[in-house]
Amino acid sequence: MQENNHNRNHHQHHSWKPLPKRIILVRHGESEGNLDTSAYSTIPDHQISLTELGHAQARLAGSHLRDLISCHGSSSDWRVYFYVSPYERTRSTLREIGKSFSKKRVIGVREECRIREQDFGNFQVEERMRVIKETREKFGRFFYRFPEGESAADVFDRVSSFLESLWRDIDLNRLHIDPTQDFNLIIISHGLACRVFLMKWFKWTVEQFELLNNLGNCEIRVMELGHSGEYSLAIHHTDEELLEWGLSAEMIEDQKWRINANRADSNDHSSCYLNSFFNHQLDSDDEDVKEVDIDSYDDTKKMV
Template identity: 50%
Template sequence: MARPHRIVLVRHGESQGNADDTVYERTPDHALALTERGRGQAEELGSELRELFDRERVSVYVSPYRRTHETLRIIGLDKDRVRIREEPRLREQDWGNWQDREDVRLQKEYREAYGHFFYRFAQGESGADVYDRVDAFLESLHRSFQDPNHPPNVLIVTHGLTMRLFCMRWFHWTVAEFEALANPGNGEKRILELGADGRYALDRPFEYWRRPESYGAVTG
């Protein structure tokens, strides 16, 4: 098994929806483009990643959304050293077709009170649903490591919630721990680095927006 030296998780640059939530009323979520600021974030990220990967090969997985594809294109990795696969299981949490701004804002308030992991948008997914498809993706990813010629790097270009859920599944965080974490900013990355002990560790933690709740340990 050829496990990669590092797995890099990247959140797309700022999109039209991050800058103006009324755009969801007239443009599908998957079709939102990067803003000028978002393109600048992707360019800065590209400089960091090209230096990080140097001349090593990279296996790339990208969410099928326009903003993630644009981020990857602007990152500008050497095409001769990358293998790119579009991966629908890494898409954003589905909120359900066209979105009414006021309804979405109300549902976000409900989600804050109910919990990001379990709350299901009326016509979309819960965080738990996204967790399940991330889990399925990880099974495929681990199988790919059986290839003795697997690249030493994996790059995943995706969304903030999906990044948190990826790490939750990988590191076996509890729901309470997940709920306490904030999304990374647009154009931010987190790196899972393979240590001498054969385990992966995050290069830096996610920020906390509140203290994790504790429901007590289950024994027996």
């Protein structure tokens, strides 16, 4: 009996872990490439810098993030941890955002290559890239792979790998989360990487991904921890915002469910997606199922 109690306590100790109160995705500020696509023909993608407006957008985003975290927390003692793409425009965005946070509030910063921009291949020929992007729109944004580059599916794979590492960091408390503090993860990345991050996290289908609109420059997506351990976009964002971003009514309903959802119930809740794959439902295993004629089955096997 004592051994069973010890095992139960041991399991509870190791199954509990402090979680970030928020995971916040931020797209970089306006870049020279956003302003003029011909910039890609002379400057490597990872070296494209922010415009003056982009710097201003990032500073404003930093102020907004600090207000969001400090004014909507359960504790006045809060901390942040940053992940950033290695591209110049994301690193510059982080520098501007960082001006709103004192060193006391920042636990750490990590450059993470797996959340970099989608590789679009050879940008040198501008007209060729224009035609290729038009072709992508015809064939679908998720599976279409740019010549010498990546598809959104490729980005999904490396973002998924990053998420696995992130969960290990949280599970082993490598981020040094103090349960008495409100802990916030801020990920500064790119539009597509942010969308596939959400797709992976919320288990959205390819069809649902195709509905999503890109984030604007320095636009944010706040995933906040619900009462029972699930993250939801619906805690911080309104229905109108979610609709504007391309979420369907079903996806929005799922976000609302997550606010009070128990993680253990997620498998039952996922049954709502069955209608996407099956056009009938059976009340029991026996209903509408015809008996199999064993003799006919044996005869069929002999014919094969």
